[in-house]
Amino acid sequence: MSRDLFDYPLRRTRAYIDLDAVEHNLSLLAERVSGSGLVPAVKADAYGHGVEAIASVCEAWGATMLAVANLEEYLLLRDHGITVPILILEDLFPDELESALRAGARLSVGSLDYARRVSEAAGEAGTTAMFHVNVDTGMGRMGLLEPNPLSALLTIASLADSTLEGIFTHFPASDEREKTFAHQQVADLHALITTLNEHGVSPRYRHIANSGALLDFPQDVAWDLVRPGVAMYGMYPSREVDQTVGLRPVMQLESAIVKITRYDREWTVGYGRTYAVHPGSVIGIVPIGYGDGYPRSLSNRGEVLVHGVRVPIAGRVSMDMIAIDLTRLSGRVAIGDTVVLMGFQGDESIDALELADLTGTITYEITCGLTPRVPRIYLRAHEVVATKTLRAGYRSVESRS
Numbered sequence: 078m079s080r081d082l083f084d085y086p087l088r089r090t091r092a093y094i095d096l097d098a099v100e101h102n103l104s105l106l107a108e109r110v111s112g113s114g115l116v117p118a119v120k121a122d123a124y125g126h127g128v129e130a131i132a133s134v135c136e137a138w139g140a141t142m143l144a145v146a147n148l149e150e151y152l153l154l155r156d157h158g159i160t161v162p163i164l165i166l167e168d169l170f171p172d173e174l175e176s177a178l179r180a181g182a183r184l185s186v187g188s189l190d191y192a193r194r195v196s197e198a199a200g201e202a203g204t205t206a207m208f209h210v211n212v213d214t215g216m217g218r219m220g221l222l223e224p225n226p227l228s229a230l231l232t233i234a235s236l237a238d239s240t241l242e243g244i245f246t247h248f249p250a251s252d253e254r255e256k257t258f259a260h261q262q263v264a265d266l267h268a269l270i271t272t273l274n275e276h277g278v279s280p281r282y283r284h285i286a287n288s289g290a291l292l293d294f295p296q297d298v299a300w301d302l303v304r305p306g307v308a309m310y311g312m313y314p315s316r317e318v319d320q321t322v323g324l325r326p327v328m329q330l331e332s333a334i335v336k337i338t339r340y341d342r343e344w345t346v347g348y349g350r351t352y353a354v355h356p357g358s359v360i361g362i363v364p365i366g367y368g369d370g371y372p373r374s375l376s377n378r379g380e381v382l383v384h385g386v387r388v389p390i391a392g393r394v395s396m397d398m399i400a401i402d403l404t405r406l407s408g409r410v411a412i413g414d415t416v417v418l419m420g421f422q423g424d425e426s427i428d429a430l431e432l433a434d435l436t437g438t439i440t441y442e443i444t445c446g447l448t449p450r451v452p453r454i455y456l457r458a459h460e461v462v463a464t465k466t467l468r469a470g471y472r473s474v475e476s477r478s
Contacts, residue, residue, distance in 0.1 A: 087452055087454075087464065087466065088364075088450070088451075088452055088466075089331075089332055089333040089335075089364065090331070090332040090333075090363075090364050090365045090369060090451055090452075091330075091331055091332070091451065091452045091453075091454050092125075092126075092328050092329070092330050092331075092447060092451050092452070092453050092454070093328070093329040093330075093331065093420075093454045093456055094126050094127060094130065094131075094327055094328055094453050094454065094455045094456065095325070095326075095327050095328075095329070095456050096130065096131075096134050096327075096455055096456060096457050096462070097456070097457060097458065098311055098325040098326065098327045099131060099134045099135070099138075099309065099310070099327055100134060100138055101325050102305075102308065102309050102310070102311055102324050102325060102327070103115060103117065103135065103138050103140070103305070103309060104138075105322065105323055105324065106291050106303070106305050106308060106309065109291055109295040109299075109322075110286065110291065110295050110298065110299035110303050111299070112299065113286075113299045113300060113301065113302060113303045114140075114141030114142070114282075114301065114302045114303075115135075115139075115140050115141060115302070115303060115304075115305060116140065116141060116142040116143065116144050116164065116284065116302050116303065116304045116305075117131075117135045117140050117143055117144070117304075117305055117306075117309050118143075118144045118145075118304060118305065118306035118309070119131055119132045119135065119143050119144065119145060119150075119154070120144065120145045120146035120147075120150055120166070121146065121445045122445075123310075124306070124307065124310050124441060124444050124445050125328075125370075125444035125445045125446065125447045126310060126327060126328055126444065126453065127453040127455070127465045127471065128150070128153065128154065128157075129153075129157050129465065129471040130453070130455045130463055130465070130471065132154050132157065132159050133157070133159065135161075136159055136160070136161045140161055141161070141162070141302060142161060142162045142163065142164055142183070142302065143159070143161055143162075143163045143164070144163070144164045144166055144304055145163055145164070145165055145166065146165070146166055146167050147165065147167050147169075148165060148169055148173045148176065148177050148182070150165075151163050151165050151177065151180065151182050152176075152180065155180060157471075162181075162183055163182060163183060164182075164183040164184075164185060164209055164243075165177065165182050165183065165184055165185060166185045166211075166219070167185070167219065168185070168187065168191055168219065169184070171194065171198075174194065174195060174198035174202075175198055175201065175202045178195075178198055178199050178202045178204050178206055179202055179204060181207075182207075183207045183208075183209055183242065183243070184206060184207065184208060184209070185209050185210075185211050185219065186208045186209065186210050186211065186221070186233065187210070187211045187213070187219045187220045187221050187222075188221060189221075189223070189229050189232060189233065192208065192210075192232075192233045192236060192239070193236065195208070195239065196236040196237055196238055196239045197238075199238040199239055200237060200238040204238070205238055205239060205240055206238060206239040206240070207239075207240050207242045208233060208239055208240065208241050208242060208243070209242060209243035209244065209245055209280075209282070210230060210233060210241065210243070210244050210245070210280075211245055211246065211247065212226060212230075212244060212245070212246045212266060212269065213246070214246040214261075214262040214265045214266055215246075215248075215249055215258060215261075215262050216246070216247045216248070216249045217249070218247075220246060220247065226269060227269065227272055227273060227276070230244070230269075230273055230278065231273075231276060231278060234278045241278065241280050242280060242281050242282060243280050243281065243282035243283070243284065243302070244266075244269075244270060244273070244280045244282075244283055245266075245282075245283065245284040245285060245302075245304075246262060246266045246285055247285075247287065248262060248285070248287055248289060248290060251287055251288075251289030251290045251293065251294075252288070252289030252292075252293075252313075252314035252315040252317060252318050253289075253315070253317050254317040256293065256294065259289075259290065259294070260294075260297065262285070263285060263297050263298065266283075266285060270283055281301070282301045282302050283300040283301045283302070284300055284301060284302035284303060284304060285298050285300055286298035286299070286300070286303035286304060286305075287304055287305070287306060287314075288305055288306050288307045288308035288309075288313075288314050288318075289314050289315070289318055290303075291303060291305055291308060292308060292313070292314075292318045292319045292322055293318050293319055306441075307440055307441050308324060309327075310326075310327045310328065310444065311324045311325045311326035311327045311328075312324070312326065312428075312429045312430070312440040312441075312444070313430060313440065314439065314440065314441075315439070316430060316434075326420065326428060326429070328419065328420070328429075328444055329417065329419065329420030329421065330371075330417070330418040330419040330420060330447070330451075331415055331416065331417050331418065331420065332363045332364060332365045332415075332416045332418060333363070333364075333413055333414060333415055333416055334361040334362065334363060334383070334401075334403075334410065334411070334412055334413065334414045334416060335362050335363065335364050335398075335412065336361065336362040336412065337359060337360070337361050337362075337403065337410060337411070337412060338359070338360050338361075338362075339357075339358075339359050339407075340354045340355065340356060340357070340358045340359075340360070341356050342356060343355055343356070344358075345392075346360055346391050346392040346400045347391070347392030347393045347395065347400055348392070348393045348395060349392075349393055351376070351377055351392050351393055352377060352391045352392035352393075352400070352402075354391070354402075357404065357407075358402065358404050359402070359403040359404045359406070359407045359410070360391055360400050360401070360402060360403065361383075361400070361401045361403045361410060361414075361416075362398055362399075362400055362401075363381070363398060363399050363400075363401060363416050364397060364398050365397075365398065365399060365418065365451075366394055366395045366396045366397045366398050366399060367394055367395070367396055368396040368397055368448065368450070369397075369447065369448050369450060369451050370446035370447040370448045370451065371394060371399070371418065371447075372394065372432070372436045372438075372443075372446070373393065373394045374394075374435070374436040374437065375390055375394055375432070375435060375436060376390065376392065376393040376394045377389075377390060377391075377392060377393070378390070378435055379394075379432070379435055380427065381399075381401055381416050381417060381418050381427070382416070382417040382418075382420075382422040382423070382425050382426075382427060383401070383403065383406060383410065383414060383415075383416055383417075383422075384406060384409055384410070384414070384422075384423070385422045385423020385424060385425050386405070386406060386423075386425070387425060387427075388401050388402055388403055388405065388406065389401065389402050390402075401416070419432060419443070429443045429444060449467050450467045452464055452465065452466045452467075453465040453466075461474070462474050
């Protein structure tokens with residue numbers, strides 16, 4: 078694999094992002110819901126993968142729309158030249174509305190009061206607000222929760238300077254083995270939309286599917302749009318969903334050994350002196366830590382790959398580095414050897430689900446938590462096409478030629 082970079086030193090702790098894998102996952106998910114448009118979720122810097130590159134891939138692939146969390150994410154994509162429609166999923170504050178509306182954002186609406194505020198702001202801005210009403214069917218968060226949701230929807234549909242473009246809901250438990258509640262949500266929203274249509278209101282887009290639903294019951298959620306999130310990045314939302322669909326991990330997290338110590342005495346390693354070594358122990362230092370988003374809770378329990386072999390983290394993960402026990406590889410290791418923290422090496426692999434299980438979290442948090450000081454290196458056909466670094470931001474090969 079050619080990973081030649083560019084004309085300046087790049088930190089050896091890196092996240093390689095396989096853009097071909099993004100396209101593979103998008104196509105695989107699209108095949109499961111033939112006829113539905115895709116609305117990839119690229120919020121939170123594309124789940125830590127780098128929103129500029131991921132959004133560009135999604136647009137070129139043919140995504141119908143993109144989904145972000147807030148106005149700043151929306152404007153960043155527009156500044157980057159993304160032209161596909163973008164849905165903002167959170168409510169905006171009053172002082173943000175005019176900027177969002179003038180920039181053409183689609184807005185998620187979850188209350189009558191908010192819908193009226195947006196409508197008024199659109200009138201003042203001389204534009205038309207495009208609503209996607211989020212109906213609360215059980216998430217209990219940002220959705221429309223009214224005694225009479227039909228009446229509320231009809232009122233929203235009649236507001237001036239606005240168009241009810243979409244209606245949707247969100248699953249709180251589609252990635253759990255028990256699907257009864259999720260199936261009830263599908264039935265409830267379908268019934269509400271049917272009644273809405275009978276009253277002469279037919280939004281262009283209906284959407285309900287997230288990654289868990291796309292993996293486990295796609296036939297029930299193949300509506301006008303689907304909203305893949307974590308699955309697009311080649312990760313599974315939990316161990317309770319179908320793991321056989323062929324997703325390809327998009328991110329590989331690597332670093333390298335920067336120091337090796339061969340101990341000739343009893344000693345301890347790291348803060349708190351929690352890891353004891355003995356004469357003959359070999360400890361390597363790797364420049365990654367919780368300051369990079371590598372979880373401190375992996376202290377004394379996580380593993381990494383060196384020469385295709387699993388070796389343990391020795392002691393506590395600190396802000397900038399970890400220690401790894403290389404004793405079993407004593408005669409084979411050298412400074413500069415590659416360390417894989419998440420990904421493949423030889424016949425071994427460590428995936429985001431394993432890291433999530435060890436740290437008591439979910440796959441989303443593992444990649445979202447990687448900080449900007451970890452360079453993202455973008456690959457096409459194993460060749461570097463762009464980088465995103467703390468110092469230089471996002472830069473493509475073309476911008477350097």
